[in-house]
Amino acid sequence: MKGFAGMRVAATLGPRIAPTCVLALLGCLVATVAHSAVLPEERADLMYHYYQGGGVKVAGPALLVRKGYQEKVSLSASYYVDNVSSASIDVITTASPYREKRDEYSASIDYLHRSTLLGLSFTTSDEPDYTAEALGLSFAQEMFGSMTTFSLGYVIGRDRVFSSTDNSFADRVDRYQFQLGWSQVVTKTFVVTVNFEAIDEDGYLNSPYRAALIVGAPVPEQYPRVRTSQALAVRAKKAWRYERRGWNAALLGEYRFFRDNWEIDATTLGLGYEQYLGRRWLGDLHYRYYTQSRASFYSDDFTAAQTFMARDKELSTFKSHTVGGKLSYVMFDRRREGGEPLRSSVNLSYDYMKFDYDDFTDIRTGRPYSFGANVVQLFLSVWY
């Protein structure tokens, strides 16, 4: 897609140049007078998540709490745990199964001034051989009578990479993300969003445990230390009703295109359908299709040594299909004495994912690798 001028512009602009544009746009937009925007809803969510597939099991709790103050400020905090038990194809062919735990903490503050919403967030994660921190700044402006929302975001990340098999190994990854968003209310039943994101990474971008193959012999992988990527996504939602009370159903469509300097092109297509089932139930069905081309330095089995060599299946040519659904049950929905809402729901979702690799071989069988995965999420939500 070399003719995609928008991506060439963004690549030229680069996420490190973005702060200049962010400041210029902030100065232009803050003066706009429009209808008042609203802060995110006050809520608390408690979740149990489970993933099983490809020899990997990951499960754990997650918690999110958000609280607003005087309709100007909103604070949120979240905690997310991955308890990993891994015997994936990479692990069992080059190492031993392992268990580890990853903790992620996040906090954010949003400030609302008329139709402008400013946000600051911080996220940190910790696992035995990898730590990550990210600081994010966001800006959203409603315009045209709140029919349009324009948003900007900038995230700086710092990761530290270690090895549990080599105490002397330590390296870093620096990450810069520039995000642009446009949300448009087309009619009262139809909303469209366009999101663009450019990511610039610098540092150790591979795994210290994985090996490439040269004529069947394992050698350490060698990755470039720079990766720049661009992604553009369009999403649309259309609602309709067949009863007098509000909306009864909605259809969602999404498309994302991705490319990077490793010559990976990827396409994501998604379809979803949601419907109220009586007064208390909300059902959701969705399908997602993903396809990507391989990185320029990826090979299932190299014939000779090269400067850069990777045998990570995430960089190979593959397709995936995801089918899933979610069911929500409203336990209670009422107003408190002061008029504030008090609502609670319990939710259960299930997704089945199928990954089929074109040029990554399962060396145990000699055939192209494929696997299926099950993802379950059970969570309780309260709005107050």
Next chain:
Amino acid sequence: MTTRQRLSATLAVLTVALAIGGCASEPWVMPYEREYLADPIMSFSRDPLYSKHLQHVFDTREAARGAGMAQGVGCGCN
């Protein structure tokens, strides 16, 4: 003026034009119809933890990332 300076200036001028235009526009969805836009079924991501986890599952198994509905942080998951 370099290419980057031209791009920044163009972006700034375009945004000012849009902002000025935004002041003069009347909304085409009437105030009494706004409640429909606030319905959870009209949200692209009504459950943030759910969206975050699903995005995390995809990001750790695919090369593509970005332009999603949830923001994450780096991990050694793959």
